[in-house]
Amino acid sequence: MIDKLQACVAAGEKLGAQFVEARYDDLTLRTLNRTNDVWKDIILRSRAGIGITCYHDGVSGYSFTASTSKRDLEEAAKRAFKMAKAAAPAASLKLDFDHRPAIKSKASDTFRVKVHPRTKDLEYKTELVNRALEAARETGKEIQSVMTWYGELFGQKLFTNSEGATLDWEFLVVDLYCRVTSKTKDGDLVNGVERASGTKGMELFSRKGSTPEDVGRATGANATEQLKAKACPAGEFRALVENRLAGVLAHESFGHLSEADFVVIGMSPITGKIGERLGTDHATIIDEGTPEIAKYGGLWIPFDDQGTPASKTVVLDKGILKHYLHNRGTAKHLKQKPTGNSRAVHYAFVPIPRMTNTYFKPGDLTEEEALENLGTGVYAIQTAGGQVEGDGSFLFKAIRGYWVEGGQIKHPLREVSLSGNILQFLKKVEGCTKDLMLIGGYFGGCGKEGQYPLPCGLGGPKMVVADVRFGGKA
């Protein structure tokens, strides 16, 4: 296949393109979903296709096709060049980039696992789902519904360009996800969710804490606790933000503002603020393509879709803005180094600056000390998603939480929303715990400009924050 990609590059250059990139993804995606006693999904997807980017006068044109026939690939190269050429006169912002030596991948660029999911049959995977679901079911009589999913995404990613780069590596993520819905005596429905996921082999599901039984029981326990949970009062409170929720804040709220395609056009509110203080000394945010998976979790992304090797980028260092997240063009434009953040969900999309594994750096507090520092307020845990705006304002749902008084947990809280502006939030971070947790899975994922769902890792420690606005009942 690499020879076909090289032919695409040659075809684009022959048409007049100043630079050409061609990539091929051959991915397998499996989704299993059992809801109560019914198998809703036993799905296998084969997602293979080619994406070609032609550059002309600092402007790119992109085309894609699922066909690998010579005629269709030539047509795609032609379309990509045609788009670039037509668009160039309308562009006042050109994003050229410096050439670099050809990059070659090594066998070690593919994350090695003990038991790859392709070596396990379908029956083994459906049994994982059954085990988690049955374990969850046994946790309470009030359960209305148990939904359990297994997902895996793996496969080859090839890349070449006008510099002669040759990349050949495999992406991998597995995910076991469980959701329990229970009914309170007042008839309200409450939820619990848990998962075990990341760039891991199937050995993940044999480890303590992430066996199907462990995932199922933890999910059921979360839902059971919600039966007696109270609604969170509305207003501003001190908060202890749990690891996974901290990760969502790092990714959704701040990470997107640091993506350099927003910065070069001035849309990001942190445009031109390199070197400025945006947060307290406790606020350090990092994006890293190849973190210590075994220790912290997360996803393994050794190259981006422009062929740039992964890096560990300190975006915010003790509150000071240090770096943006780049593709090759934005890095040159802003005089920074490429960071390996040019990613696409799949072949039908052009790569754009996206995050890899984004997290708050841990501090030195224990959880007890963090609760003590919190004093009175809300301990917000896990997340059911949320939304951010271009100015940094955000709204996230914490799936559950606790009301804390005098550093003591008093009672559980129902799903609660947190809102505010990340640039204000960062100035209120008072401390972080020492435990770092990264999560990233098959289900969910990041969305940007219609590209959804892109697997991303995120996480952090637990964070004490001075004031956070909580929605709820007045």
Add this chain to the structure above:
Amino acid sequence: MMEYEKLKDALLAEIDTGLKFARSLDSSAEFEIYLMYRQQSSVDISQGKVKANDGIVAGNAVRVAKDQCVSFSSSSGISAERIKLSIREAVSSLKAVSVKDERFQGFLDPMRQGREGVFATEILNLSTEDLVNAAKQLTENARGAGENIMAQSECGVDWGGFAIGNSRGVQRASASAANYCQVYAMVIKGDERRGAYTYDVTRERVFDIEGVGEQATKEATSLLGAKKLEITAEMPTLWIPKAAASYVLASLGQSANGRSVVEGLSPISERIGDKIATPRFTVHDDGQNPASLGTQAVDHEGHPQGKTAIIQQGQLKNFLFDSYYARAFNTDSTGNCSRGGGPFGATLPFESAPGISSTSLEIVPGSKSEEELIASIDGKGVMIVDLPAGIFHSDVATGEFSVVAACVFLIEEGEKRGAIQPVSVSGSFYKGFEQLLEVGNNLERTPWGVTIPSLVFDGFTIVG
């Protein structure tokens, strides 16, 4: 490359070949093959940075069923080889795991087909240069002479179709085309940044950029100088059509979905015939309105699309079904089978197993203009003029929502005052319908498959 006129026949021919191959593998199983092909071109201009894409989304999906066991497999591409790959994988899955789905009663039986939506052939003639020029002009219109205005414009064309065939004899295809222009304008004054989004999305004609950019800038500018509300209280909220569309999608879009109903996740699943909204509220799903973007001759399993009353004068009438959930609910399909559907859709729809989504939710308008709706609010209220953040992250099971409305105006004593800083709005979707105070007459077709006027609700908590 396919041509629009020949698309349906070409896809149906591939289906026929695929079904013959499938039968050769297992003559005792039922098969369903789905093919889609769409050509998509778009040009995006953001502050002088241009992004231009032009490609073909094509793929296939296969379902195999035997003894109430069903498997699904999909692959990108519509070549005979790729279709065979999906067929083999689906057959192989079925052999590996024999998990019965007691609800499954077979694929769809052949039925008549509905009408295609209207379609302006000029859409197919739009060139790359046309899109570039329109996006450039749209940006210039939005920016006007203002130095502190940023604009992101996009123009695009999307045409194609799908075909569905099964071993019960269904052989149907549908084709459509649409085009659009949209702009997001951001106005900056000091540290304040306010944005607004406007659009023209249509299948009836070539999109018209006239006034679209200017309107976005006007709306964004009106939000400058927002003051803090400084109040936490229950008060009436006026949702203009864009915002109201998100409310209806996030609530009824989920709870009237036959899957949520059958799974017991919808809080209105046992309330057919009940009054669940004030009498002024009527909504139906119309998959046969010729001008609606969601109109097709058939849905994604080959059933004719139709028109379904969901709530009539406050009374719950029906839910939206495909054949699978309709049979489980002992009723008929409403022609709402979709693949990767919903207001924002999937980029590779063929990868999604059949599900249910609305085609075009249409709310019957009331008699009051927006000014009269504002005048009807006593005391304090807020007017929400854009999609609130978090609205689509609400839980269908509980119906409780808590969102942040960033683009908001204060209403006081029946008059619209100035912009206010973002407020959180929380409450229950379903109690909201019971406390619906007014339905406006300013009907608007939104890009998310909802045609709706402004709505006024009572009883939501506002935290300013």
